[in-house]
Amino acid sequence: MNALATQAPPSLPSAGVIWTRTLEAIRQEGLHYALTWLERMPPLEVRENALVLGVPDRFFRDWVDDHYRAMLETHLSRLEPSLGRVAYEVVAGPPPSANLPPAPTVKVNSARPSRLNARFTFDTYVVADSNQLPAAAAQAVAHRPGHNYNPLYIYGGTGLGKTHLLQAVGNHIWEKDPTQRVVYLSSEQFTNEYVESVREHRMTDFRRKFREECDVLLIDDIQFLGKREETQKEFFYTFETLFSLNKAIVLTSDMVPAEVPGMEDRLRSRFAMGLMADIREPSYETRVAILQKKAEQEGLNLPDPVAHFIARHVQKNVRELEGALVKLSAMHSLTRQPVTEEFAAQVLRDILPAQRAVDVEAIQREVARFYKLTVEALKEDRRHKALAHARQVAMYLSRKLTKSSFPEIASRFNKDHSTVISAVRKMEGLRETDPSVHRDLSELETKLGGM
C-alpha cells in the first residue's frame, strides 16, 4: 500500500499505518468482499480529523461511500479516536483491476422475503398500554430503518405478539421499498444455517448473505443463541458489520439480555445499546379490544358481552385469546347458533379455566374487600349511598354467579326478595350505561372466577 503524501499530526501514526491497521481489522472480521474494493484506495494523508483516500473516479467513490463509509468510520475512530471521518480524492492511477467485482445490481424482490407472514402487519396489531412502547419503536424502525433505535430489542412472555411486531417491521419495509433486503429468521435457523455453511465450506456465501446482502436483519427468539458459542461469535461479527453500516437490526427474546444464560457480555451490551422495550400481559380492556379487532377481521359478529366474557376467562396471552375466537367462529359457522355468552361457555368449556364454585358468602367477602367495607356492613340496614351501592353490587353478582333464588339471596342480606330484584334490575341497567360500574363488575367477576 502506497502512502502518497502523509502529513499526520505528530501524535498520529501515518496515513499508511492507520489504513493498514484498518484493513487488517476488517480482514479479521472476514469481510473479504469489502476488501476487494477498499484495498484499491491508497491512503493519501491525514487532514484535520479525516483520513483521505484516493479513488479512481466518482463512480467508485460513490459506491464505496454508500456501502462502506459507516463501517470505515467506525473502525477508524476505534483505532484512532481523533479520526472520525474518511474523505476521498480522485487520483490518476492504474484503472481498477479487471478482477474488481462489479457493483452488485440491486435486485427488486418481487416476492415477499422468505418466512415473512403477510398477516403480521401493523394494521392487524392492536396497540394498547401493554405494548405501546415496543409498537411505537417498531413503527419508528420501519419508517427509518437503521436510524431509529438500532438495535431494537423487544422482549416479553410467550404469545404476547413479539413475532407479530418483528414481522410487521419487515413487511412494512419491504412493502414500501421492495429493493430493501429484509432477512427474517429465528436464532435457531441462524444457527442451523451457520453450522451447515461451516460443514459444507460455504462460509463466504453465509457472510455475504448476512453481512452484505442484508439491509434489515430481524432475529426472533435470540435467547436460543445463548448456548451456542461458535454461532455467537459469528453473530457478533454479523451484528458489528451491519451496525456499522447503519443497517437496521431488530431482535426479540423472552427475557432481557442480562438474563439470557450463556450470552457473551459483548453481545449483551450491544443488545442493550439501542432500545429495549417489553410487551406485558394485556389488561382486561386490551383483551376486549384485541378480540373485537380480530372478530372484525374474521367477519364474525361478536357481541360486546361475549367479548367481555372471553376476556374475563382467557387472561394469559393473546395466542389463547385468538384460539378461543377461532373456535367460537368455527362452531358458529357450523351450527349457525347465535353467539351468546351461553354459546361461548359451551363451545369453550375445554379451554376455559375450571370454574370455581362461587357462593353468596364468597361474593359478600370479595365485594366487601373491593369497596373496603366489612361483610357485616353489607348486611346492615343502613342507606348510606356508597354502602347501598356495594350491597346492590353484591346482590346482582349473587344472582348472576350462583344458582340461588331471589328469596335465598334476600335472606343472606337480611332483606326481602323485592329489594334484591330491584337491585339486580338497577345494576343490569347501570352495567349498560355506566362504564365505571361496568369495569367494577367485570373486575369483581374476574376475581370471583365466575361465569
Ligand SMILES: Nc1ncnc2c1ncn2[C@@H]1O[C@H](COP(=O)(O)OP(=O)(O)OP(=O)(O)O)[C@@H](O)[C@H]1O
Ligand atoms: N397486540 C396484538 N394485536 C393483534 N394480534 C396480536 C397481538 N399480540 C399478539 N397477537 C397475535 O397473537 C398470536 C401470538 O403472537 P406472537 O406469535 O407474535 O407471540 P410471541 O410473543 O412471538 O410468542 P412466542 O414467544 O411464544 O413465540 C399471533 O397470532 C399474533 O397475531
